[in-house]
Amino acid sequence: MRAIVGFGNELRGEDAFGVDVVNLLQKLSLKDTKLITLFQLTPELCMDLLDADEVVFIDAAFCEDNQYALACSIQNQTSLTLSHHISINTIKEMLNILYNHYPKIEVFSMLTCSFDEIKNRDLYECRLNEIVKFISTKNSIYK
Amino acid sequence: MKKIIIDPVTRIEGHAKITIDLNDQGKVDDARIHVTQYRGFEKICEGRPYSEMPALTARICGICPVSHAISSVDACDNILAVRPPKAARSIRRVINLAQIIQSHALNFYHLSSPDFIYGFDAKPEDRNIFKLMQTHPDMAKDGIKLRAFGQKIIERLGGKRIHPTKIIPGGVSQKLEPEVRDQILKEIPEAMDIAKRALKYYTDNLHKFKREIDSFGNFPSLFMGLVDKKGNLTHYDGQLRIVDAEGNILEDAIEPRFYKDYIGEAVEDDSYLKSPYYKPLGYPNGMYRVGPLARLNIINACGTPEADAEFERFKNINNGKPVLNSFYYHYARLIEIIYGIERIEKILKNPKTSEDTVRSYAEVNRNRGVGCSEAPRGTLFHDYGVNDDGIITDVNLIIATGNNNMAMNAGVKQVAQEFIDGNNITDGALNRVEAVIRCFDPCLSCSTHSQGLYSSTIEIRDHNKEIIKIISRA
Numbered sequence: 001m002r003a004i005v006g007f008g009n010e011l012r013g014e015d016a017f018g019v020d021v022v023n024l025l026q027k028l029s030l031k032d033t034k035l036i037t038l039f040q041l042t043p044e045l046c047m048d049l050l051d052a053d054e055v056v057f058i059d060a061a062f063c064e065d066n067q068y069a070l071a072c073s074i075q076n077q078t079s080l081t082l083s084h085h086i087s088i089n090t091i092k093e094m095l096n097i098l099y100n101h102y103p104k105i106e107v108f109s110m111l112t113c114s115f116d117e118i119k120n121r122d123l124y125e126c127r128l129n130e131i132v133k134f135i136s137t138k139n140s141i142y143k
Numbered sequence: 144m145k146k147i148i149i150d151p152v153t154r155i156e157g158h159a160k161i162t163i164d165l166n167d168q169g170k171v172d173d174a175r176i177h178v179t180q181y182r183g184f185e186k187i188c189e190g191r192p193y194s195e196m197p198a199l200t201a202r203i204c205g206i207c208p209v210s211h212a213i214s215s216v217d218a219c220d221n222i223l224a225v226r227p228p229k230a231a232r233s234i235r236r237v238i239n240l241a242q243i244i245q246s247h248a249l250n251f252y253h254l255s256s257p258d259f260i261y262g263f264d265a266k267p268e269d270r271n272i273f274k275l276m277q278t279h280p281d282m283a284k285d286g287i288k289l290r291a292f293g294q295k296i297i298e299r300l301g302g303k304r305i306h307p308t309k310i311i312p313g314g315v316s317q318k319l320e321p322e323v324r325d326q327i328l329k330e331i332p333e334a335m336d337i338a339k340r341a342l343k344y345y346t347d348n349l350h351k352f353k354r355e356i357d358s359f360g361n362f363p364s365l366f367m368g369l370v371d372k373k374g375n376l377t378h379y380d381g382q383l384r385i386v387d388a389e390g391n392i393l394e395d396a397i398e399p400r401f402y403k404d405y406i407g408e409a410v411e412d413d414s415y416l417k418s419p420y421y422k423p424l425g426y427p428n429g430m431y432r433v434g435p436l437a438r439l440n441i442i443n444a445c446g447t448p449e450a451d452a453e454f455e456r457f458k459n460i461n462n463g464k465p466v467l468n469s470f471y472y473h474y475a476r477l478i479e480i481i482y483g484i485e486r487i488e489k490i491l492k493n494p495k496t497s498e499d500t501v502r503s504y505a506e507v508n509r510n511r512g513v514g515c516s517e518a519p520r521g522t523l524f525h526d527y528g529v530n531d532d533g534i535i536t537d538v539n540l541i542i543a544t545g546n547n548n549m550a551m552n553a554g555v556k557q558v559a560q561e562f563i564d565g566n567n568i569t570d571g572a573l574n575r576v577e578a579v580i581r582c583f584d585p586c587l588s589c590s591t592h593s594q595g596l597y598s599s600t601i602e603i604r605d606h607n608k609e610i611i612k613i614i615s616r617a
Contacts, residue, residue, distance in 0.1 A: 011202065039305040043253065044291035090272075097276040098284050 148602010169565030210518035217514030231314030245293025252286025360469025360554025399515030433521025
């Protein structure tokens with residue numbers, strides 16, 4: 001089973017990217033796929049991912065250069081901080097260490113520095129559609 | 144004189160720094176916490192319809208949205224001059240308790256337990272959740288499960304885990320469905336087992352922290368919180384009580400809408416966090432504490448069996464008088480988790496909670512409304528002025544963390560004086576300075592309605608207030 005987690009704040013411009021992607025995916029009735037939208041990542045998300053063989057995180061990432069580019073590596077997700085919300089890497093570590101669960105994890109981050117508004121709606125929607133098409137046309141991103 | 148600055152303060156919610164002033168002998172002369180973010184939510188809300196306030200003010204924070212929504216709808220009920228139906232009040236109460244359970248769980252398991260397990264002098268790389276996952280995986284899993292228990296209740300009854308949508312002026316937008324009630328009830332035994340394990344771990348290990356107990360914000364102060372009509376613990380729909388350090392009740396059965404008669408708000412130049420105080424004693428003498436420790440210090444009883452059994456042991460710490468050591472905030476938090484689980488069960492089993500009528504309807508009947516609830520961190524006030532069309536004209540928010548501002552500063556100073564030696568500043572000493580703040584579990588995002596990086600800094604200053612060292616704690 002594949003879990004797709006789109007997270008971000010829908011009121012903060014392009015930060016909503018991950019949520020918007022998942023909202024579009026919800027209309028497609030993807031097989032064997034669990035869709036999750038979140039405002040932010042919190043520890044209990046682990047419990048929703050225990051039955052997932054693959055987990056895809058989709059979000060917006062702050063970057064002043066290469067805006068609207070898609071970055072796709074968990075290697076860039078270096079933060080292991082823990083406050084009342086946590087990072088993708090922390091979720092991964094929790095799954096691995098606490099639950100002995102090692103799903104394949106992929107991250108799709110749209111680079112942006114616009115958290116007040118959607119600055120370029122054409123490019124934004126173009127990236128949305130690219131991700132949606134990529135995910136929906138493959139049964140699994142690893143097959 | 145030299146000054147130490149801790150920036151950022153770690154394992155708290157929000158951005159803060161600490162300054163520690165040293166005298167010529169290298170001893171601590173003063174220490175303060177500074178909250179360095181500002182967003183000005185009170186002004187943002189002006190001009191909006193009152194009906195938007197629960198959703199708007201919930202956005203003050205992604206951590207405490209439930210608390211803000213509860214206080215906000217309480218203020219809106221005042222504006223409408225309605226009392227929501229019993230079932231609606233019960234559903235709101237359950238959601239609020241679920242918020243308290245999940246927030247307390249995160250503080251205990253993920254933010255504070257590394258200090259309890261590895262000690263305050265452990266290597267910084269060991270004082271975190273990742274070490275905890277390796278050495279105490281069952282405890283880390285307990286924390287996740289207990290948080291999930293609370294968050295799922297919020298989602299089931301409030302619509303969303305963060306920024307719930309079903310808490311509205313006049314009541315709630317959806318009745319309690321039997322299958323939802325049964326599912327929550329089914330999860331209660333496991334949640335209670337987890338809470339009891341945490342409490343046992345904490346009380347079994349308390350003896351290791353005598354010096355911290357004695358010096359982590361251990362001083363006389365007033366305590367404030369809501370109580371129900373019997374003077375028992377409540378987090379919603381209560382009246383204010385204020386007691387002194389000896390346990391004398393200074394004020395009782397105060398309707399929250401009269402809060403301004405009792406609470407003043409001072410502003411300091413070096414922090415965006417306001418400093419509320421008890422007006423009759425003035426500023427700064429009117430320092431009071433709120434939150435779990437304060438709540439247990441002001442009540443007659445919890446009102447649920449398991450929590451009351453532990454509450455009796457808690458009261459014995461100071462022979463029935465208020466417990467003054469802020470280190471026991473952790474203890475109080477664990478008792479409140481147990482209370483919350485018991486109370487949720489009791490409310491859900493009451494058939495009236497499942498009644499169909501969950502909303503009262505009215506137009507604007509008053510030009511001012513004050514809402515008040517107990518957030519995880521303490522008493523939370525929302526005060527709105529509206530014109531006859533229901534448009535917000537002014538807003539005043541007193542946030543739980545803000546109520547504790549003076550006490551947190553006093554605690555930081557006490558710990559710094561106990562543990563900091565300007566000639567040999569150890570990481571363990573700096574960690575203790577941060578840890579006293581974690582006792583209060585502040586949410587600085589809420590208290591200043593702030594945004595930005597979540598972390599914090601320690602600055603060391605000499606007698607001329609010049610910074611001689613900055614220690615980053617990101």
